[in-house]
Amino acid sequence: MRLFEKIALVTGAAGGIGSAVALSFAGEGAFVIVSDINASGCAETLELLERNGGSGILVLADVTKEEEIRALYCHIQERCGRLDIVVNIAGGDCEPAADIDEIDYLKMSANLDLNLKSCIISCREAARLMKPQGYGKIVNMSSLVYRGSPNQFSYSAAKGGIYAFTRSLALSLGRYGITVNSLAPALVEVPAFVAALGIERWEMLRKECAQRYPLGRVATPDDVARCALFLASDDAAFITGQILEISGGARL
Numbered sequence: 663m664r665l666f667e668k669i670a671l672v673t674g675a676a677g678g679i680g681s682a683v684a685l686s687f688a689g690e691g692a693f694v695i696v697s698d699i700n701a702s703g704c705a706e707t708l709e710l711l712e713r714n715g716g717s718g719i720l721v722l723a724d725v726t727k728e729e730e731i732r733a734l735y736c737h738i739q740e741r742c743g744r745l746d747i748v749v750n751i752a753g754g755d756c757e758p759a760a761d762i763d764e765i766d767y768l769k770m771s772a773n774l775d776l777n778l779k780s781c782i783i784s785c786r787e788a789a790r791l792m793k794p795q796g797y798g799k800i801v802n803m804s805s806l807v808y809r810g811s812p813n814q815f816s817y818s819a820a821k822g823g824i825y826a827f828t829r830s831l832a833l834s835l836g837r838y839g840i841t842v843n844s845l846a847p848a849l850v851e852v853p854a855f856v857a858a859l860g861i862e863r864w865e866m867l868r869k870e871c872a873q874r875y876p877l878g879r880v881a882t883p884d885d886v887a888r889c890a891l892f893l894a895s896d897d898a899a900f901i902t903g904q905i906l907e908i909s910g911g912a913r914l
């Protein structure tokens with residue numbers, strides 16, 4: 663078991679990728695704090711995790727609210743006394759398919775709040791717990807659009823910001839035995855995506871990407887979970903400040 667007796671926080675744990683990460687960590691022996699804004703989705707993840715023999719707790723938090731992030735970490739400290747792993751997954755594109763002259767201030771701000779500022783504040787709270795322990799693994803969810811993506815201006819800026827922040831934090835926390843890395847998936851098939859696009863548009867997008875990606879398919883949540891597990895485990899003990907592209911070779 664690669665995470666035996668580790669305490670791990672997973673945000674966005676009701677979602678396609680977050681639930682796969684929570685289940686995989688629990689399967690490797692971690693006690694998982696399952697967190698999201700979606701109460702029923704989170705409860706489903708926890709139920710599945712427990713049915714598979716894992717253990718954890720559910721703590722709801724809106725990551726766009728600083729006080730809720732703070733309360734989440736206070737709860738973890740009181741309940742668990744320490745925190746070994748954080749995977750900041752909660753996120754999403756609040757301004758999809760907008761041309762440059764259509765950028766909307768509120769949607770742009772929503773993208774920065776949900777994807778970037780939430781990650782920075784969560785990492786601040788994580789560092790406060792992890793520094794005295796002299797141990798910690800932080801994994802932040804970027805996206806392959808960190809390289810740039812037409813019509814995803816504010817989302818790609820937020821995900822690129824996560825990479826820059828990850829590198830800065832890795833420089834600062836290394837001496838405390840804390841690693842900080844990020845994940846950059848290309849298109850991942852998750853139920854929310856399929857529901858938002860509708861099955862026909864989703865199938866067109868999936869086929870178009872599969873043709874472009876050298877490995878000939880889009881990613882699954884398990885592809886991402888395996889990479890999160892690697893970076894959260896001591897297999898990646900000497901890796902920090904990196905971005906791991908989970909892209910099937912896209913954009914090489």
Ligand SMILES: NC(=O)c1ccc[n+]([C@@H]2O[C@H](COP(=O)([O-])OP(=O)(O)OC[C@H]3O[C@@H](n4cnc5c(N)ncnc54)[C@H](O)[C@@H]3O)[C@@H](O)[C@H]2O)c1
Pocket residue numbers: 673674675676677678679680697698699700703723724725726751752753754755776803804805806846847848849850851852853854855
């Ligand atoms: N699916 C993809 O193709 C893809 C590719 C690259 C990166 N990502 C990133 O992966 C992460 C997970 O996305 P997903 O594909 O699993 O989608 P998803 O919609 O299934 O999951 C996102 C989760 O974040 C939660 N969330 C949203 N707003 C929140 C808030 N304010 N506070 C707390 N939780 C909140 C949602 O409830 C949901 O459970 C996101 O950060 C996304 O940007 C996804």
